[in-house]
Amino acid sequence: MKMMRMKLLLVAVEVACLVSGIFSFGSQTLSQLSFLENGVVSTRPSSTQPQPLMVDLTLIQEALSKGAVCLDGTLPGYHLDRGFGSGADSWLVHLEGGGWCDTIRNCVYRKHTRRGSSKFMENQIPFTGILSNKPEENPDFFNWNRVKLRYCDGASFSGDAEDESAQLQFRGQKIWLAAMEELMSKGMQKANQALLSGCSAGGLASIIHCDEFRSLFPESSKVKCLSDAGFFLDAIDVSGGRTLRNLFGGVVQLQDVQKNLPKSCLNQLDPTSCFFPQNLIDHIETPLFLLNTAYDVWQVQASLAPPSADRLGSWNECKSNHANCSSSQIQFLQDFRNQMLSDITDFSRSSQTGLFINSCFAHCQSERQETWFADDSPLIEDKPIAVAVGDWYFDREVVKAIDCAYPCDNSCHNLVFNFK
Secondary structure (H helix, E strand, C coil): CCCCCCEEEEEEECHHHHHHCCCCCCHHHHHHHHHHHHCCCCCCCCCCCCCCEEEEEEECHHHHHHCCCCCCCCCCEEEEECCCHHHCCEEEEEECCCCCCCCHHHHHHHCCCCCCCHHHCCCEEEECHHHCCCCCCCCCCCCCEEEEECCCCCCCCCCCEEECCCCEEECHHHHHHHHHHHHHHCCHHHCCEEEEEEECHHHHHHHHCHHHHHHCCCCCCEEEEEEECCCCCCCCCCCCCCHHHHHHHHHHHHCCHHHHCCHHHHCCCCCCHHHCHHHHHHHCCCCEEEEEECCCHHHHHHHHCCCCCCCCCCCHHHHHCHHHCCHHHHHHHHHHHHHHHHHCHHHHHCCCCEEEEECCCCCCCCCCHHHHCCCCCCEECCEEHHHHHHHHHCCCCCCEEECCCCCCCCCCEEEEEEEC
């Protein structure tokens, strides 16, 4: 296959949004990182590019009686495009991402956005990448029933609590259950093949709910799970602290996530540790595929070098463009990659697991067409992500694709930020 050119995606990011956003763990981050969570990057498409399928929002009308509501009490929703032909009885359920809220203040802000209320959700969204209905864009899943479940609880579909004084409902677990019940009633109970996937916070959710998803179907059905950009590391930040652990601890405590985490993990570790995928994956019995970049830009910006840990801004240039990183900063990022690879060592030994860990500065590669399956999409050993996932799902090949360390991969679609 021909040599691929590295593609840099320029995204304008306001510093004010950066400082007051997820880095301080307020939901004001949503506007800054939403493009990463949803694969919506500001690039101007060619007029010759085919227009993506637009799929309507469906609200779950039965959810209210089950207490399965968004942060503000509104109904949760999903987008469904029906399968056809050989895929009529196959289902792909994709869980939306979008960060978390770990304090009452942050969750109150969040409930006035599409991340906390269906009042602000788009009536239609494009189905691209793993959700595309075109075989040339999504070779293995294009004719499946494809669903995107919207994210409006702030705890990766896993909380179950409320705060009456702040008028907040933390009902992610109930939303998950109500959505699965609704989809089963719409034909998913007849599925002979099913895949649960998710991006970022949704990628974490696809790990948490993987075995639950498997339990919905008979043993004769082929059921697997895919986590895209959901492998969040319990890593030390540039100041020596644990920024992400502090965030996850707040989420777990505020939203009472503990009751919905694997008991086998909780018997060994504290609840916050069991919210981290590196500790969860050993407790998942269903076949699971990890799709992640070794230098995930969300984790670099929000976990490793947030403003709270880099008060002098010495990482700003590096965070905006990896090409500006000093040798010591690159070494810090290489250490992060090494931690990731170490944490998946045991996981990778199982014949039923799959891996695609590329050395790119990106986030959420399954939803964006240019990274999922395109003429210049990222490759490991000449194999694009869509083919790797399909080979693993259909047992065509064992897929344990781990890229060489940066800067060896020139097929990446690296994200470059333009801080103003």
